[in-house]
Amino acid sequence: MIDVRGASAVALADGVRAGKWRARDVVDRYLDRIARLDPALGCYLLVDAAGARRQADAVDAAQKAGRDPGPLAGVPLGIKDIFCTRGVETTCASKILRGFVPPYESTATTRLGAAGAVSLGKLNMDEFAMGSSTENSSAGPTRNPWSPAHVPGGSSGGSAAAVAASLCAGATGTDTGGSIRQPAALCGVVGMKPTYGRVSRYGVIAFASSLDHPGPFGRTVEDAAALLEVMAGPDPLDATSIPQPVGAYRQAARAGAAGLAGVRLGVPTEYFQAGMDPEVETSVRAAIDELARAGAKIVPVSLPHTKYAIATYYLICTAEASSNLARFDGVRYGHRTAQARSLDELYAKTRGEGFGAEPKRRIMLGAYVLRAGYYEAYYGKALRARRKIADDFSAAFAGCDAIVTPTSPVPAFKFGERSADPLQMYLADVYTVAPDLAGIPALSQPCGLTRAGLPIGLQTIGPALGEEICFRVAGAFEARTDWHQQLPPDAAP
């Protein structure tokens, strides 16, 4: 039995499939690590040990009976608490959904389960995926495994931290403005946000519908590719899912090892400007040099409308959030105030008590953006800016195959450092927001550590449905470096 600390999901599944070890033993080791290490980190909102063991036993039974246990046989996953899981409480880290047990399962987690993956439990996040530090969770923050004084990023902070600390072999996340890639960068793991519609949103609690991208976290590029291959694909339950067949992502990730001859990589001038941490800049420039040595041709590209990305993003995401969060009214499920004397009071008090500060802020901003007579001035204009930002990428991809940038302008920051100033927090997404607005795939992978020992992330952005080129570039970098093998300290007692 291999040491699960630092183990790749692909290696674990291969061992289970080959009968070298049992899924049950793998799962038990992860459950043991969670029991020992998670109290200090706070990655999990809920650990479903019994459910995980049941699923692992089913995988082992299939393997023993000679049935195909699936490509992810026995891979223990953490599920971001934004994915609805049948029979398992799903809260989006919000008080307003406390006690909500969905009678249905998200399409993405259904597919992972069908591929043999095992769900260990539900992972912490910023409430309703609103935040970049996981400080906005009603259950309290998750700590960065590399430094407990630092945030893990967000909103999928629990997912990134759990994969970094080997409290699961892979995880699901959602990325609306950077919520997979930014925490992946800050925790030193791989996070992939695919093309919009590539992974079904059915059963993923909506934050901003036109921007929500479910995707995977992995220890390695191939792990992320293996998870995405399973999660992706058309879904009759999501009208915005795309019909094209799923690409050969694992193969693309492995193909990177053969180098990047003939690949043109664009470097946007606008992404290397004031505000970037010098250590991040040094590491990312070194990573780009490494990609050049792997055979890629580095070309400058321009994304002139990037400067409007944050403003555009916050108009669209707040508008959609104010609408999506309207259903949390205390009538059918979740929190309901004990104090209401009328229907209006039921709404006001339930929502006042149930939502944290950030959802409230975004609901108010979004309601303001959408009020009658102002649609064109705000939402309409933001949609036009979004189009221009997407056009920038289309123009850039005429001259390159993928774009490489830093994922986050800064490494992990300390708790409380930005939470007092929402605008500062919003700027943490400055390099990740534009691919969400354009709906194009982007991947973050570890490419360095600061002197203080905090991870730095490299972002690879592909054109629409260009997941394979992202995996190939990332696979090439990973084959030539060992940043992905760096593990945070095991703060065992």
Place this chain on the structure above:
Amino acid sequence: MSVNDYEVVIGLEVHVQLATRSKIFSWSSAAFGGDPNSHTDPVCLGLPGTLPVLNRAAVDSAVRLGLAAGCTIRTRCRFARKHFFYADLPKGFQISQFDEPICDGGAIKFRLHGELRSVALTRIHLEEDTGKNIHAAAGVSFVDYNRAGVPLCEIVSEPDIRSAEEAAEYVRAVRALVRYLGIGDGNMEEGSLRCDANVSLRIRGAAAYGTKAEIKNMNSFKNVRDAIEHEIKRQATILDRGERVAQETRLWDPARGVTQSMRSKESAHDYRYFPEPDLPPLVVTEAELAAFRGSLPELPEDRFARYTGSVGLSPQDAGVLVADHEIASYFDAVVSAGAPPKRAANWLINEVLARAADPRRLGDADLPVPPPALAELVKLVEDGTLSGKLAKDVFARMWTERRTAGEIVKAEGLAQVSDSSALEAICQRIVAAHPEEVARVHNNPKLIGFFVGAVMKETGGKGNPKAINDILRRLLGPASS
């Protein structure tokens, strides 16, 4: 001033439930009724993480309705979210259409006192229905989401309607159209057809519209007429006093026969419309439109023109027949089975409709007198086998005993005696037995009726009246003709 000094301006918003099998954005049943919350699924309940997927059958229905009303169909349109909080609205917004409805323009055509009216439409759009609140007791309410997500077409008219009566006829015409197309049952009592009215008054000849009030909760044609009638009088009284009508929403209270203020313009919702991001734009291809155009049934006004034209019916009879698709179809079937149209219409209107509890049942397979059976009866009258009086009795037995006219006539020996030699003998006997009357009939031709009656009595009511008449006139001489 009196009510007659004002011109009444009415625009109607009619909501029609579409009779699709499943809901507009999810898979549970769209059927009426069922135990509370038995026709539900995670999507129509608005559970977190669920997404709408458009039911194309609802789109097909809306497109056919739009084509039938002469609307322009958008080949590309969008859904929008309309936000408000209410317990029967699961998501805090209703998926509707706002700036891009599926149908623009068009008109609803109908007859008011025989005169053709055409009320222009602003638009027809698709949306989802809400659930229903059930207020059980003070402080205790329940919500039934069976209706949540049932597809609706909202048909918005221009302010072209000028009286309460015309409004009611307009709604009837919409219902007829919906039933002709088979896209809904248009049942106002069950709420599958609902109507809101915008009512205002202006001095005759004035160019600008007066301030309008919106009237809700009119769940029958009578309610529509009564509520608008009441509202017209209410507004006229206010204007007569020199006061202003408040812009507001008013609820019709059928028990008390009044409208009551529900909410004022100031407290009106800001619905914060924006395009529904979970649904891609709705595309209807030209090929689909052509196919729908080619498969539209004959519509009420076309049928009316045919019945009053080539078929030769009176406008009154034609109006009755076209009011419901099933009545018209029944009529056409009787005629195509060989009955003369005018007689077929008389029998249908006077006998069949008098007995059918619901005219929409005329198409049912177990109808006691299906069209071919009525045609057979009408033909027996035509060829003299049955007298009109006997035929009515036979029809009554056909309805209750579910037997054909031929069976009843044969079994009961009801066939009219038309055999001239048999009748001749009876007539001669009767004439010979009543010399006094024979003498008087020359001065009083009406006495012929006495002889006809006597002969008829002899035949047990089965004599052919026309044949008897002919024989008697010959026997009694020219003076009696």
